[in-house]
Amino acid sequence: MAERTTEAVWVEKYRPPTLAEMVGQDAIVPLLRSYAAKRTMPHLLFAGPPGTGKTTAALALARDLFGDEWRQAFLELNSSDQRGIDTVRTTIKQYARTAPIGTVGFKILFLDEADNLTSEAQASLRRMMERYSTSCRFILSCNYSSRIIDPIQSRCAVFRFRPYPPEAVRAQLERIAQAESTRVDPDALETMVTASAGDLRRATNLLQLTATHTDHVTVATVREYATVPLRREVEAMLTTALRGDFLGARTRLYALFTERGASGEEILRSIHGYLPDVPDTILPPREKIRLVEFLGEVDFRLAQGASDRIQLEAVLAHVAAGPSAGQ
Numbered sequence: 360m361a362e363r364t365t366e367a368v369w370v371e372k373y374r375p376p377t378l379a380e381m382v383g384q385d386a387i388v389p390l391l392r393s394y395a396a397k398r399t400m401p402h403l404l405f406a407g408p409p410g411t412g413k414t415t416a417a418l419a420l421a422r423d424l425f426g427d428e429w430r431q432a433f434l435e436l437n438s439s440d441q442r443g444i445d446t447v448r449t450t451i452k453q454y455a456r457t458a459p460i461g462t463v464g465f466k467i468l469f470l471d472e473a474d475n476l477t478s479e480a481q482a483s484l485r486r487m488m489e490r491y492s493t494s495c496r497f498i499l500s501c502n503y504s505s506r507i508i509d510p511i512q513s514r515c516a517v518f519r520f521r522p523y524p525p526e527a528v529r530a531q532l533e534r535i536a537q538a539e540s541t542r543v544d545p546d547a548l549e550t551m552v553t554a555s556a557g558d559l560r561r562a563t564n565l566l567q568l569t570a571t572h573t574d575h576v577t578v579a580t581v582r583e584y585a586t587v588p589l590r591r592e593v594e595a596m597l598t599t600a601l602r603g604d605f606l607g608a609r610t611r612l613y614a615l616f617t618e619r620g621a622s623g624e625e626i627l628r629s630i631h632g633y634l635p636d637v638p639d640t641i642l643p644p645r646e647k648i649r650l651v652e653f654l655g656e657v658d659f660r661l662a663q664g665a666s667d668r669i670q671l672e673a674v675l676a677h678v679a680a681g682p683s684a685g686q
């Protein structure tokens with residue numbers, strides 16, 4: 360995302376190192392701090408949308424618990440690269456069963472994107488969580504807790520991370536802008552806060568992207584470099600679908616996923632934002648209502664973990680099928 364710059368990536372540079380420095384997630388951070396203070400914790404399951412502080416909280420908790428030696432007591436694995444049961448059996452097992460070093464009696468295994476693990480791998484993980492719980496505590500992170508098997512959920516304290524409220528996003532962006540000596544117009548800041556929808560990774564990337572081009576960020580810069588391109592492409596895709604050209608629209612959709620790296624939710628939000636601007640002559644108001652209703656359903660299905668591609672294709676099919684569809 361922000362790889363275009365040669366300087367440090369701001370999402371890493373400004374990731375709060377300790378729990379005390381995290382903005383927002385007020386229902387979660389105080390509890391994690393009490394684990395750090397008491398030097399004990401159960402297995403944890405962090406569930407929530409991207410950019411809401413799950414990885415940040417896991418790293419900060421490890422630092423607060425283990426101090427400078429935290430790296431020796433903390434292992435991070437990403438389940439989306441190593442999805443299989445073999446990884447669970449070998450890497451995780453080897454790490455989990457060796458004795459902890461240091462004064463805290465356990466170490467932490469952080470398993471990112473745990474919802475990508477197959478159910479066999481999860482079953483095997485569950486047994487390890489039981490067997491090695493004295494020497495190793497697990498923190499599992501996932502976008503959708505519904506994809507984690509019940510026996511694991513019941514062995515964990517479950518924390519639901521919510522999108523950050525606008526105040527938290529604003530506070531963090533202001534802090535970064537100040538540290539980087541970047542002037543950001545108040546309305547440009549608000550545009551970034553709105554566009555990032557509670558995702559601090561997206562907010563931070565957006566600020567870095569615009570600040571790379573200018574040291575005075577205005578609304579125009581934000582629109583030019585961030586939101587507009589996706590919107591333009593979504594507009595082109597919808598226009599194609601509205602002409603009834605489903606296959607053409609689908610090709611554009613795939614390009615959004617692969618070339619732009621857009622997520623299903625982002626594309627859906629962009630379609631939702633664009634719909635009111637489609638002229639009534641092309642899409643009559645009644646059709647818009649029908650589509651907005653359908654977008655609501657798709658939004659729900661995506662939140663439940665349905666496939667991005669299939670759901671967005673269904674939206675295009677709906678649009679391309681035209682006024683008579685569904686009657």
Ligand SMILES: Nc1ncnc2c1ncn2[C@@H]1O[C@H](COP(=O)(O)OP(=O)(O)OP(=O)(O)O)[C@@H](O)[C@H]1O
Pocket residue numbers: 369370371373374375380381382383384407408409410411412413414415416501502520531559560563
């Ligand atoms: N509480 C916070 N205070 C300040 N910055 C934060 C906070 N939480 C997250 N960030 C910023 O947002 C970035 C992304 O957060 P993080 O990696 O924790 O998200 P995540 O919930 O793990 O997302 P994903 O589900 O995509 O893994 C961090 O690198 C950091 O820059």
Ligand SMILES: [Mg+2]
Pocket residue numbers: 413414415471500
């Ligand atoms: Mg993460």
